[in-house]
Amino acid sequence: MSLLQLFKISSGALIANKSRSALTILGIVIGISSIIMVMSIGKGAEGLILGQIQGIGSKTISVEPGREPKGPADFAEMFVDSLGDRELDALMKKSNVRGASSFTPFVIQPMTVSYGSETKRGSVIGTAPDIFRIFDLSPDEGTVFSEDDVKSLSSVVVLGANIKEDLFGLSDAVGEKVKIKNRTFRVMGVMGKKGQVSFLNMDDMIIMPYTTAQSYLMGIDYFHNIIVEAESEDLIDETVSDIEATLRELHDITDPEKDDFHVNTQADAAEIVGSITGVLTALLVAVAAISLLVGGIGIMNIMLVSVTERTREIGLRKALGATSEDILTQFLLEAVILTGAGGVIGIGFGSLLSFLAAIVLSQFVASGWVFVFPLSAALVGLFISAAIGLGFGIYPAKEAASKDPIEALRYE
Amino acid sequence: MALIEVKNISKVYGMDGSETVALRDVSFDIEEGEFVAIMGPSGSGKSTLLHILGFLDHPTGGTYRFDGRTIDEYSDNESALVRNKKIGFVFQSFHLLPRTSVLDNVKLPLLYSGIKESYWDDMARKAIESVGLLHRADHEPSELSGGEKQRVAIARALVNSPKLIFADEPTGNLDSKSGKTIMEIIQKLNEEEGKTVILITHETDTAEHAERIIKIIDGEVDRDFKVNGRKRAATDFSK
Numbered sequence: 001m002s003l004l005q006l007f008k009i010s011s012g013a014l015i016a017n018k019s020r021s022a023l024t025i026l027g028i029v030i031g032i033s034s035i036i037m038v039m040s041i042g043k044g045a046e047g048l049i050l051g052q053i054q055g056i057g058s059k060t061i062s063v064e065p066g067r068e069p070k071g072p073a074d075f076a077e078m079f080v081d082s083l084g085d086r087e088l089d090a091l092m093k094k095s096n097v098r099g100a101s102s103f104t105p106f107v108i109q110p111m112t113v114s115y116g117s118e119t120k121r122g123s124v125i126g127t128a129p130d131i132f133r134i135f136d137l138s139p140d141e142g143t144v145f146s147e148d149d150v151k152s153l154s155s156v157v158v159l160g161a162n163i164k165e166d167l168f169g170l171s172d173a174v175g176e177k178v179k180i181k182n183r184t185f186r187v188m189g190v191m192g193k194k195g196q197v198s199f200l201n202m203d204d205m206i207i208m209p210y211t212t213a214q215s216y217l218m219g220i221d222y223f224h225n226i227i228v229e230a231e232s233e234d235l236i237d238e239t240v241s242d243i244e245a246t247l248r249e250l251h252d253i254t255d256p257e258k259d260d261f262h263v264n265t266q267a268d269a270a271e272i273v274g275s276i277t278g279v280l281t282a283l284l285v286a287v288a289a290i291s292l293l294v295g296g297i298g299i300m301n302i303m304l305v306s307v308t309e310r311t312r313e314i315g316l317r318k319a320l321g322a323t324s325e326d327i328l329t330q331f332l333l334e335a336v337i338l339t340g341a342g343g344v345i346g347i348g349f350g351s352l353l354s355f356l357a358a359i360v361l362s363q364f365v366a367s368g369w370v371f372v373f374p375l376s377a378a379l380v381g382l383f384i385s386a387a388i389g390l391g392f393g394i395y396p397a398k399e400a401a402s403k404d405p406i407e408a409l410r411y412e
Numbered sequence: 413m414a415l416i417e418v419k420n421i422s423k424v425y426g427m428d429g430s431e432t433v434a435l436r437d438v439s440f441d442i443e444e445g446e447f448v449a450i451m452g453p454s455g456s457g458k459s460t461l462l463h464i465l466g467f468l469d470h471p472t473g474g475t476y477r478f479d480g481r482t483i484d485e486y487s488d489n490e491s492a493l494v495r496n497k498k499i500g501f502v503f504q505s506f507h508l509l510p511r512t513s514v515l516d517n518v519k520l521p522l523l524y525s526g527i528k529e530s531y532w533d534d535m536a537r538k539a540i541e542s543v544g545l546l547h548r549a550d551h552e553p554s555e556l557s558g559g560e561k562q563r564v565a566i567a568r569a570l571v572n573s574p575k576l577i578f579a580d581e582p583t584g585n586l587d588s589k590s591g592k593t594i595m596e597i598i599q600k601l602n603e604e605e606g607k608t609v610i611l612i613t614h615e616t617d618t619a620e621h622a623e624r625i626i627k628i629i630d631g632e633v634d635r636d637f638k639v640n641g642r643k644r645a646a647t648d649f650s651k
Binding site for chain 2: 005009012016312313315316317318319320321322323324326405406409
């Protein structure tokens with residue numbers, strides 16, 4: 001007897017009991033669809049975060065003050081003033097850091113900007129002109145400031161798209177004067193809509209020379225961050241160790257544990273994100289796996305009931321010439337078809353839900369959210385559901401195959 | 413050589429003190445083409461005998477030869493093949509699969525026959541036609557009367573063209589009119605198609621449709637005799 005014929009018998013029996021079959025596979029459907037959803041949303045989140053990180057280029061290295069934060073207690077490290085002009089000058093010496101092509105200081109602080117009677121809350125970024133290239137920002141109107149503006153502490157700003165829109169509406173902003181902390185700044189340029197870069201919403205930013213921001217607005221002489229660009233990706237590791245050596249020498253640090261700065265590469269950031277989402281995904285998948293286990297036990301239960309209920313059918317089939325293997329295969333196949341169908345429905349249902357979730361998330365939470373179909377999870381899910389059918393179906397199938405045809409035929 | 417040779421077979425259930433003897437020292441031969449009724453009251457062991465003759469059970473003593481080989485010479489899979497190809501069963505309670513069309517019910521033995529699927533439809537339809545139910549082929553058992561159900565069961569028993577038909581109280585669950593039709597069909601199978609028929613019944617009236625009656629009482633053959641004035645289902649069946 002061919003497998004195809006057995007498949008027809010088994011699926012026929014399941015179709016004859018439609019509602020029971022549907023209820024039986026519900027557990028599997030829920031289990032598989034939650035795995036698909038977890039994987040899809042997890043991948044979507046990872047893609048979103050990685051997209052932000054990669055938005056500032058893979059050759060960039062970030063030097064930040066304070067030692068690497070390892071927990072909440074290190075929060076204060078973010079405000080350490082260990083990176084200033086002295087450190088910048090030392091790093092910029094070609095003999096100290098050989099593989100770097102640019103150094104961009106970076107300070108940031110939330111502030112309110114006003115134009116006439118309109119005010120708007122945003123963040124002031126003080127930096128160097130290289131930032132526009134690194135963040136891939138270009139002005140829609142006007143221009144961006146130059147190195148000369150940095151040197152001369154020019155009171156000029158480039159506005160993010162939202163700031164411009166809220167303060168000026170549709171009218172022209174370039175050449176107008178805006179006020180921040182009672183100081184007047186001339187608008188040099190307005191950026192196009194950009195959205196998030198490196199977790200900062202560029203549309204809410206006011207960008208100006210770092211010297212101006214440090215002296216006139218923030219009253220500090222250090223940087224929150226120095227963005228270093230390596231000449232090529234191959235030179236990243238070398239550049240990182242050059243930076244560390246230079247700063248340690250400058251600060252007389254011998255023990256790397258006592259560093260008053262830390263260096264992050266894009267690869268580090270991607271790795272951290274990957275490991276966090278990996279752990280989260282693993283946890284959620286474990287929960288989904290429990291629901292699959294419960295679903296499998298449900299299948300076994302129903303199959304056992306079904307075997308008892310169909311005792312007469314089994315006896316009849318044996319009397320008409322079915323061998324024990326025929327019966328075993330039939331019931332095993334029924335279980336596998338049930339769970340396989342549950343898997344397929346679960347994959348479809350989970351994909352649909354994650355697709356809808358992606359639409360909602362991209363509308364209301366993060367515009368860069370994209371639906372990801374987790375192909376590997378779908379294949380694994382299909383495999384797992386079939387395996388559950390085999391694993392939990394074998395016992396009921398053996399029960400069925402071992403029935404004595406006489407007892408079975410007598411059973412009313 | 414007889415189709416069925418039964419020599420001193422016995423069947424004992426249970427063990428160690430609480431033994432129940434279902435059959436004791438039963439012997440008879442049945443030739444190919446014979447119509448034999450095995451008759452006895454309930455509990456006489458006639459069902460046990462049917463199960464042994466039909467390869468559903470093994471005797472605990474004696475030898476049962478079918479087609480020249482003893483039952484012990486048949487492997488489990490060969491026994492299944494005998495049940496499939498050489499024997500057709502008709503049961504008192506029909507044993508049709510619910511929610512399954514008449515056509516598919518009749519096809520059931522073909523699933524296990526190794527016959528190519530493309531022949532199944534024709535074979536099943538021919539069998540259904542022979543019991544006069546072709547117009548009901550797509551109906552489900554729940555839509556049929558008891559007599560019709562038993563005719564479907566007979567079609568199922570015939571579909572693989574077996575040489576031997578076992579009918580276990582085939583009229584037991586039927587009214588007398590339907591019972592008559594069933595006995596008519598069974599007699600025709602024996603006389604016109606040369607099928608060997610073994611009929612199990614507790615009713616003398618029904619048993620007298622056969623050419624020969626083997627009467628079983630308390631697990632032993634009480635009488636084995638030719639029927640004088642055999643009943644014709646077409647004229648004088650009564651229940």
